[in-house]
Amino acid sequence: xxxxxxxxxxxxxCMDFGGVKAVDHFSMAVSPSTTTGLIGPNGAGKTTIFxxxxxxxxxxxxxxxxxxxxxxxxxxxEVARMGLTRTFQNIRLFSGLSVLDNVKVSxxxxxxxxxxxxxxxxxxxxxxxRRIGQRALDTLKLLKLDQYAQSHxxxxxxxxxxxxxxxxxxxxxxxxxxxxxxxxxxxPEEVFQLVDFLKQIRELYxxxxxxxxxxxMDLIMSxxxxxxxxxxxxxxxxxxxxxxxxxxxxLAAYLGEE
Amino acid sequence: xxxxxxxxxxxSCISVIGVVxxxxxxxxxxxxxxxxxxxxxxxxxxxxxxxxxxxxxILLTAVMGIAASALCAYIIAVPTLKLRKDxxxxxxxxxxxxxxxxxxxxxxxxNGSIGYSRIPKVKPVFWxxxxxxxxxxxxxxxxxxxxxxxxxxxxxxxxxxxxxxxxDVYRLKIRIFVIGSCISAxxxxxxxxxxxxxxxxxxxxNLSAEMQIFLFFxxxxxxxxxxxxxxxxxxxxETLRTVKxxxxxxxxxxxxxxxxxxxxxxxxxxxxxxxxxxFSIRTLAGLFRRKEARNGK
Numbered sequence: 001x002x003x004x005x006x007x008x009x010x011x012x013x014c015m016d017f018g019g020v021k022a023v024d025h026f027s028m029a030v031s032p033s034t035t036t037g038l039i040g041p042n043g044a045g046k047t048t049i050f051x052x053x054x055x056x057x058x059x060x061x062x063x064x065x066x067x068x069x070x071x072x073x074x075x076x077x078e079v080a081r082m083g084l085t086r087t088f089q090n091i092r093l094f095s096g097l098s099v100l101d102n103v104k105v106s107x108x109x110x111x112x113x114x115x116x117x118x119x120x121x122x123x124x125x126x127x128x129x130r131r132i133g134q135r136a137l138d139t140l141k142l143l144k145l146d147q148y149a150q151s152h153x154x155x156x157x158x159x160x161x162x163x164x165x166x167x168x169x170x171x172x173x174x175x176x177x178x179x180x181x182x183x184x185x186x187x188p189e190e191v192f193q194l195v196d197f198l199k200q201i202r203e204l205y206x207x208x209x210x211x212x213x214x215x216x217m218d219l220i221m222s223x224x225x226x227x228x229x230x231x232x233x234x235x236x237x238x239x240x241x242x243x244x245x246x247x248x249x250x251l252a253a254y255l256g257e258e
Numbered sequence: 259x260x261x262x263x264x265x266x267x268x269x270s271c272i273s274v275i276g277v278v279x280x281x282x283x284x285x286x287x288x289x290x291x292x293x294x295x296x297x298x299x300x301x302x303x304x305x306x307x308x309x310x311x312x313x314x315x316i317l318l319t320a321v322m323g324i325a326a327s328a329l330c331a332y333i334i335a336v337p338t339l340k341l342r343k344d345x346x347x348x349x350x351x352x353x354x355x356x357x358x359x360x361x362x363x364x365x366x367x368x369n370g371s372i373g374y375s376r377i378p379k380v381k382p383v384f385w386x387x388x389x390x391x392x393x394x395x396x397x398x399x400x401x402x403x404x405x406x407x408x409x410x411x412x413x414x415x416x417x418x419x420x421x422x423x424x425x426d427v428y429r430l431k432i433r434i435f436v437i438g439s440c441i442s443a444x445x446x447x448x449x450x451x452x453x454x455x456x457x458x459x460x461x462x463x464n465l466s467a468e469m470q471i472f473l474f475f476x477x478x479x480x481x482x483x484x485x486x487x488x489x490x491x492x493x494x495x496e497t498l499r500t501v502k503x504x505x506x507x508x509x510x511x512x513x514x515x516x517x518x519x520x521x522x523x524x525x526x527x528x529x530x531x532x533x534x535x536x537f538s539i540r541t542l543a544g545l546f547r548r549k550e551a552r553n554g555k
Contacts, residue, residue, distance in 0.1 A: 054422055056418060056421075056422075075421075076418075076421040076422060077421050077424055077425065077426050077427075080421065080422050080423055080424040081424045085422065085423065086422055088419065092416050092418075092419040094411060094412040094415045094416060094419070094420075095415050096411040096414070096415055096479055096534065097408065097411055097412065097415075101408050101411075102412075104405075104408060105408050105409060105412045105420070105423055105425065106423045106424065108405040108408055108409050108424075108425065109409070109423075109424035109425060109426065110424070111405045113404075113405070115401070115404075115406060115433070115437070118400055118401060118404035118405070118406055119397050119400045119401060119404075120400075121400060125404065128405075129404075129405070132405075168423065169423075172423075172424075
């Protein structure tokens with residue numbers, strides 16, 4: 001795989017929290033149109049890796065490239081605008097807003113009107129509002145969520161909230177989407193729907209690089225092209241799902257020594 | 259209507275403008291400011307002292323006064339908004355106290371705690387105040403329904419998540435704080451125009467707290483609620499002036515009454531009287547429909 005095709009790349013990332021090494025020399029290369037899984041027991045540093053990617057944390061050492069650009073010194077906002085979006089382990093929808101408005105927030109930074117236009121209701125405001133409103137609605141339609149557009153985001157069932165959160169992240173057509181335990185807290189029925197939903201996304205957004213943290217092996221196995229297994233901050237295995245599944249080191253970490 | 263009644267309405271309208279200023283800062287962007295009276299002080303003193311000493315028209319000095327408030331708000335916001343929310347409240351409160359002290363210290367120009375009363379008469383002050391109140395409410399409503407309003411509500415609920423979706427939280431907060439302070443500044447100037455005298459006591463900490471109380475009472479996320487509460491809660495104590503309890507005018511118990519109201523609201527309607535509801539044709543229609551449905555039963 002040649003270098004220019006990589007959409008996300010990190011080299012030897014370390015993240016310390018006062019002596020605790022949450023992530024220890026993690027390297028990863030992600031190309032577009034792939035789904036990469038990140039698995040490992042609790043406390044393995046998976047979410048920390050996501051937080052470094054989305055710049056909530058600054059890594060202690062190592063370098064991070066997004067679409068060929070070094071982002072070590074960029075902040076959360078900049079990286080988001082460059083095309084890296086995410087969902088959170090515990091759903092973090094904006095509770096005061098409707099589903100449609102939640103999705104619109106993702107586009108708001110790119111809407112081309114200023115405060116004066118906003119307050120005076122100038123044509124540029126109406127035009128841009130219509131544009132982002134339409135785009136948000138299109139995304140909701142594409143993901144079959146448009147019937148909930150006017151509902152209060154946090155009053156929806158948990159499984160739907162999860163999907164709205166994914167829609168909010170997808171509306172900007174990002175290059176990389178980080179899903180942090182998308183199946184957490186869902187019942188088996190909802191997990192089933194989620195897998196379908198993610199497969200749809202795979203088809204609808206062919207260029208997207210998808211990164212998933214997950215505990216449910218069925219979900220990981222059916223979705224991912226490539227897996228990274230983390231334990232105590234270190235990568236203990238990586239490769240194709242089938243390969244990783246039989247790796248004795250992985251089995252030991254997951255199931256305990258036999 | 260006689261002059262007294264007109265005066266009451268003007269007072270209430272000025273209170274509405276002040277509360278809307280606080281609404282933008284606290285309800286939209288979640289910044290709990292306890293020092294908005296400071297910006298009223300700055301603009302009011304600036305406007306009227308300049309108008310008197312330089313002989314400039316009041317419209318011009320009013321713009322300068324608001325600009326001075328905006329500048330102060332910006333200077334306060336840049337370092338303070340990097341802090342956690344509670345420290346922001348403390349620092350704005352301290353700033354409010356600081357402004358009152360400065361006014362008293364600069365007695366030579368401001369006439370200290372006696373109050374500055376060389377304020378020119380402006381006509382028709384009633385319609386100016388009514389017009390500006392309508393304008394300010396329209397302004398806040400437009401802002402709330404624009405992309406800025408959405409981003410503000412987003413950052414109020416969850417700053418980290420908002421940042422992850424490209425909302426430049428820090429910059430937006432500064433802008434919102436400056437805008438809200440400009441509106442407070444406008445209220446300060448109108449207060450001066452109406453009363454023809456400004457004192458540091460008039461813009462004390464009480465006023466900042468009062469505006470927060472009104473806002474909270476009306477609804478934590480409702481512009482309609484904020485405006486109604488700002489108007490009514492200012493008006494009601496005035497009408498109680500003649501009612502006596504134990505030989506003391508009920509108006510003296512204003513703070514006690516506010517406290518009781520707030521306790522009731524916290525207990526029974528934790529999101530304020532209107533919560534997140536806004537006045538619109540659709541809400542009215544909804545109310546009507548519900549009533550019909552009930553009658554139908």
